[in-house]
Amino acid sequence: MLKKFKAKEVSIPKVVAETLAFINRPNAIILIEGNLASGKTTFVKEFVKYFDIGDEVNSPTFSIQNIYGSNIHHYDIYQKGVSEFLKLGLFEMLEESGYHLIEWGNIELASILKKYGFQYWHLKIEILEDSRIYQVSDEWLS
Ligand SMILES: Nc1ncnc2c1ncn2[C@@H]1O[C@H](COP(=O)(O)OP(=O)(O)OP(=O)(O)O)[C@@H](O)[C@H]1O
Ligand SMILES: [Mg+2]
Numbered sequence: 026m027l028k029k030f031k032a033k034e035v036s037i038p039k040v041v042a043e044t045l046a047f048i049n050r051p052n053a054i055i056l057i058e059g060n061l062a063s064g065k066t067t068f069v070k071e072f073v074k075y076f077d078i079g080d081e082v083n084s085p086t087f088s089i090q091n092i093y094g095s096n097i098h099h100y101d102i103y104q105k106g107v108s109e110f111l112k113l114g115l116f117e118m119l120e121e122s123g124y125h126l127i128e129w130g131n132i133e134l135a136s137i138l139k140k141y142g143f144q145y146w147h148l149k150i151e152i153l154e155d156s157r158i159y160q161v162s163d164e165w166l167s
């Protein structure tokens with residue numbers, strides 16, 4: 026199953042709402058794939074706003090995760106990589122209820138999650154001049 030949107034920055038709230046409707050559950054792991062400056066953190070900001078949480082959203086580049094409200098978990102695996110994150114206890118963190126948004130989620134992480142029985146969604150963001158293409162799928166999109 027796949028959903029695809031093209032959206033400028035002002036329309037990201039709609040992309041968030043549609044993504045949540047597509048996922049349709051209160052617990053989910055979302056692997057966010059996208060080049061530098063494609064809009065991964067911006068998506069997480071709008072995701073947090075959707076739930077009326079006023080917390081400041083920053084990419085957790087050096088920390089392991091940020092938690093907004095009681096159950097939105099935000100990770101960025103770019104610096105540490107997948108194996109380091111696993112050593113730091115990623116599986117235990119992912120078992121916490123709520124949403125887990127992972128910037129720089131990749132196919133390596135996707136296959137490990139699948140192997141260990143974690144369901145995930147893939148959010149792929151591509152740059153298109155002054156807008157972005159968002160694709161959400163319940164399996165890894167190649
Ligand atoms: N849908 C969109 N349409 C147009 N511009 C966007 C959209 N989403 C984000 N942007 C812009 O893209 C730029 C990069 O956004 P952001 O920092 O969220 O990217 P990122 O993927 O998290 O970057 P990094 O790879 O550094 O983590 C920002 O200037 C932001 O305003
Ligand atoms: Mg970012």
